[in-house]
Amino acid sequence: xxxxxxxxxxxxxxxxxxxxxxxxxxxxxxxxxxxxxxxxxxxxxxxxxxxxxxxxxxxxxxxxxxxxxxxxxxxxxxxxxxxxxxxxxxxxxxxxxxxxxxxxxxxxxxxxxxxxxxxxxxxxxxxxxxxxxxxxxxx
Amino acid sequence: xxxxxxxxxxxxxxxxxxxxxxxxxxxxxxxxxxxxxxxxxxxxxxxxxxxxxxxxxxxxxxxxxxxxxxxxxxxxxxxxxxxxxxxxxxxxxxxxxxxxxxxxxxxxxxxxxxxxxxxxxxxxxxxxxxxxxxxxxxx
DNA sequence: GTAGATGCAAAGTATTTGCGACAAG
DNA sequence: CTTGTCGCAAATACTTTGCATCTAC
Numbered sequence: 001x002x003x004x005x006x007x008x009x010x011x012x013x014x015x016x017x018x019x020x021x022x023x024x025x026x027x028x029x030x031x032x033x034x035x036x037x038x039x040x041x042x043x044x045x046x047x048x049x050x051x052x053x054x055x056x057x058x059x060x061x062x063x064x065x066x067x068x069x070x071x072x073x074x075x076x077x078x079x080x081x082x083x084x085x086x087x088x089x090x091x092x093x094x095x096x097x098x099x100x101x102x103x104x105x106x107x108x109x110x111x112x113x114x115x116x117x118x119x120x121x122x123x124x125x126x127x128x129x130x131x132x133x134x135x136x137x138x139x
Numbered sequence: 140x141x142x143x144x145x146x147x148x149x150x151x152x153x154x155x156x157x158x159x160x161x162x163x164x165x166x167x168x169x170x171x172x173x174x175x176x177x178x179x180x181x182x183x184x185x186x187x188x189x190x191x192x193x194x195x196x197x198x199x200x201x202x203x204x205x206x207x208x209x210x211x212x213x214x215x216x217x218x219x220x221x222x223x224x225x226x227x228x229x230x231x232x233x234x235x236x237x238x239x240x241x242x243x244x245x246x247x248x249x250x251x252x253x254x255x256x257x258x259x260x261x262x263x264x265x266x267x268x269x270x271x272x273x274x275x276x277x278x
Numbered sequence: 279g280t281a282g283a284t285g286c287a288a289a290g291t292a293t294t295t296g297c298g299a300c301a302a303g
Numbered sequence: 304c305t306t307g308t309c310g311c312a313a314a315t316a317c318t319t320t321g322c323a324t325c326t327a328c
Contacts, residue, residue: 015327017283036317051285056318072211074265077317091257100257107249111268114243118230120270126213127266129250131259154302156308175292190310195293216292 002084004028005067012065022046023058027068027082033099035077073128089127141223143167144206151204161185162197166207166221172238174216212267228266 005024009016026042027034034042040055059080062068069083073092089107091100107127115122144163148155165181166173173181179194198219201207208222212231228246230239246266254261 015282017327019284049285053286053319054284057283060319072213074211091254091259093259094262100259102253102257104249104253107246107253110243110246110249111266114241114246115230115268115270116273118239118241118270119273120230120232120268121273122268122270123233124269125267126269127250128264129254129259129261130263130265131254131257131261134255134258134260154307156302158309188310192294192311193309196308199294 005062005082008065008067012067014061014065014067019047019050019054020058022050023055023062024067027062027080030082033071033079033081035079037077039080074130089129091129091131094130094132144201144221147204147206151206153200153204153206158186158189158193159197161189162194162201163206166201166219169221172210172218172220174218176216178219213269228268230268230270233269233271 003011005028006016006021008014009020009024014020022043023039026039026046030039030042036052036055036059039059040050040052043050043055059068059070063070063080066083068080071079071081071090073079073090086103087108088101088103091102092098093100111125111127112122142150144167145155145160147153148159148163153159161182162178165178165185169178169181175191175194175198178198179189179191182189182194198207198209202209202219205222207219210218210220210229212218212229225242226247227240227242230241231237232239250264250266251261
């Protein structure tokens with residue numbers, strides 16, 4: 001377990017307000033990938049006076065500070081997740097919406113190579129797999 | 140080249156109206172990945188009476204019919220591209236917005252394997268690489 | 279004390295939809 | 304003819320912003 005979001009704010013010079021602390025807390029405790037509306041709901045349970053505008057402003061700020069990442073999965077709203085060292089991609093169950101995180105170093109390496117082959121330095125990437133569960137065998 | 144968009148409409152039972160023909164034509168002639176607004180502009184040059192609502196309705200219909208694919212690249216509007224047999228992914232120049240299409244069978248294979256490893260059958264995927272151009276000299 | 283954050287409501291974007299008129303099969 | 308499409312404007316969904324007030328540092 002590395003730095004908490006609050007620690008990251010301090011080290012990045014992001015002012016720590018009451019609202020931001022609450023949003024930080026809710027995000028660290030979330031194991032899923034909530035959208036702003038869902039995050040707002042969770043945050044409201046702790047402090048019902050926080051406005052949705054603040055939630056929007058905060059996730060944007062946290063994203064720019066490298067504290068959260070934003071995902072724009074198919075056809076939906078933006079969803080957020082805490083950013084830790086371990087980068088990963090997502091496998092999305094098209095039936096249930098369940099999201100599985102995975103890492104595949106080989107794919108990562110190949111992506112870098114593809115970019116280089118075209119004369120580019122890879123600065124970011126997005127990989128999403130969409131699948132349906134195979135019920136028969138292993139799990 | 141294979142079937143034209145008009146042929147695809149016929150074989151899929153999509154009614155061919157004047158507006159759809161024009162949108163089909165503009166899309167087949169586009170080598171980039173226009174968003175709805177851009178597409179609307181191009182279409183309007185041919186028939187200025189077509190409404191943006193029709194453009195929205197048509198790209199949606201074409202997407203559902205497997206004639207176009209929709210991309211939701213970072214932070215922007217949805218962009219469309221004609222769907223042909225040859226699947227490909229995209230490398231996006233983060234400075235200029237230029238889009239390079241590529242195929243890497245090895246990555247495709249690995250994606251399938253990752254999905255299977257988690258008990259899923261891969262039905263779709265999205266891979267976008269974001270890069271900056273490397274000077275031909277060196278770095 | 280001051281720069282920056284918040285809450286609120288109003289304003290933007292991007293996209294969808296209800297409806298009467300109209301056109302394709 | 305009949306069903307589905309079109310154009311229009313109004314509606315929706317998500318996100319951003321202006322402004323007066325408040326708060327962390």
